[in-house]
Amino acid sequence: MKKLQNDFFEQVYAVVRLIPEGRVTSYGAIARYLGTAKSSRMVGYAMNASHHALPVVPAHRVVNRNGLLTGKNHFITITAMQEALESEQIKIVNDEVIAFKTLFWDPNIELEL
DNA sequence: GTAATGACCTTGG
DNA sequence: ACCAAGGCCATTA
Numbered sequence: 857m858k859k860l861q862n863d864f865f866e867q868v869y870a871v872v873r874l875i876p877e878g879r880v881t882s883y884g885a886i887a888r889y890l891g892t893a894k895s896s897r898m899v900g901y902a903m904n905a906s907h908h909a910l911p912v913v914p915a916h917r918v919v920n921r922n923g924l925l926t927g928k929n930h931f932i933t934i935t936a937m938q939e940a941l942e943s944e945q946i947k948i949v950n951d952e953v954i955a956f957k958t959l960f961w962d963p964n965i966e967l968e969l
Numbered sequence: 970g971t972a973a974t975g976a977c978c979t980t981g982g
Numbered sequence: 983a984c985c986a987a988g989g990c991c992a993t994t995a
Contacts (some may be wrong), residue, residue, distance in 0.1 A: 927976030
């Protein structure tokens, strides 16, 4: 343990923490930005470990490609994610981000290497 | 040690 | 356009 995945996790956390307030992104976008486009699943796993990660990672701003709050179940409470997003003026209906396409924040585009 | 699962995405039919 | 399968890699059983 304590290997490269730690760095990978840190990179994921770093990108997630860079997400502007009121914006959302997808696992694939982050994965692609890190160069691990095919390991998008690991990004989600990283999020799972983000709970004990410091500083606090705004995992609620990370949703799947569908804009669906797939990881709400993994939060402290299933409503925590939605409330957190709503707290940032992001409307959530049926566990889905409204205007997700508009609020979508792609590190590959916004950060643009 | 092997097998199955998972906060997903891309490609093929 | 919709449905099915594959891939990727770490964690858990």
